[in-house]
Amino acid sequence: MLIGQEQLQSALMGQISGGRHVHAYLVCGAPGSGKRTLAAWWAQTLLCLQPGKQGPCGRCGCCVRFASGNHPDYTLFTADKGKNGVEDIRTLLEDLPVRPYEGRYKIIVIAQADKLTPQAQNALLKSLEEPPEYAIFILTTGNVQMILPTVRSRCEILHMQRVQPRILKTVLQERAPQADPLRMEAACAMADGCIGKALELVGDDDLFARRERAYRQLCAVTQLKKQDVPGLLTAFKGAREENVQLLGFWLSMLRDMLCMKIGIQALENADYAAELEKNSRLFTTGQLKGMMNTVYETQKRIAGNANAGMAAERMLSELLEEMS
Numbered sequence: 001m002l003i004g005q006e007q008l009q010s011a012l013m014g015q016i017s018g019g020r021h022v023h024a025y026l027v028c029g030a031p032g033s034g035k036r037t038l039a040a041w042w043a044q045t046l047l048c049l050q051p052g053k054q055g056p057c058g059r060c061g062c063c064v065r066f067a068s069g070n071h072p073d074y075t076l077f078t079a080d081k082g083k084n085g086v087e088d089i090r091t092l093l094e095d096l097p098v099r100p101y102e103g104r105y106k107i108i109v110i111a112q113a114d115k116l117t118p119q120a121q122n123a124l125l126k127s128l129e130e131p132p133e134y135a136i137f138i139l140t141t142g143n144v145q146m147i148l149p150t151v152r153s154r155c156e157i158l159h160m161q162r163v164q165p166r167i168l169k170t171v172l173q174e175r176a177p178q179a180d181p182l183r184m185e186a187a188c189a190m191a192d193g194c195i196g197k198a199l200e201l202v203g204d205d206d207l208f209a210r211r212e213r214a215y216r217q218l219c220a221v222t223q224l225k226k227q228d229v230p231g232l233l234t235a236f237k238g239a240r241e242e243n244v245q246l247l248g249f250w251l252s253m254l255r256d257m258l259c260m261k262i263g264i265q266a267l268e269n270a271d272y273a274a275e276l277e278k279n280s281r282l283f284t285t286g287q288l289k290g291m292m293n294t295v296y297e298t299q300k301r302i303a304g305n306a307n308a309g310m311a312a313e314r315m316l317s318e319l320l321e322e323m324s
Ligand SMILES: [Zn+2]
Pocket: 047, 048, 049, 050, 051, 056, 057, 058, 059, 060, 061, 062, 063
């Protein structure tokens, strides 16, 4: 079943009803956006003996074998360290000249195609350029820049859609029913429209502990006095990604404070609503906007390799000025 990908789904189903498909697809999207699910769904739809309007029938012999992982005309290859070279691609394509056993197509999914070496991608290129008429390749990637332009140009590009928060929430309620509802909302807000990411986040206790710390630190910042700066700077002693994430939490919370100030209810941190609302009363909307800007610029600087301690010190003194 495909969730939240209606546009892609109907475009691809249009290819089935129009009797038109291409020999190579490149599915692009962030980690956790469901690229592999889409690739498998499309493969099963193509192999299905009686596809419906929405996709595979789920009942025919082909669907049953596909679901049990035993369809002879379907291969899933995941590129990775140590499994990404020319030889691996040659082995994968060894049987390509052999006609499909069951149906009309022989489908090869290459997941994480960006992990293939350029040489391996070149080895694949020949088959993409002159495929047997029954062959269909579905490549997936989270990093389209690492796919050779020659390979890209042979593929129809499919961009995963961002799934709406309310759909993410329904999925979480179904698949992680034990999770705290407010935590679910927070996970949906942080998931960037990706179902896989939302599911991962909702069970990530460390993440929520870091977020709680971030909230305490933000509170300390909003009551900032000059003599407190050295203490707050210790929050930025961690790795680059941790600092970027910390400022991401601050941005999201400042955003919520601004939303409450102007009467917008869609909060990203519903579990902190009461506290944030109290905090938001300390500032004008202009001040909150200025603070968000400062934090955003600092986050960009740190992500772009600036010295975190220095960037944070500058940020704190700018925030001091904005809040006074
Ligand atoms: Zn079927």
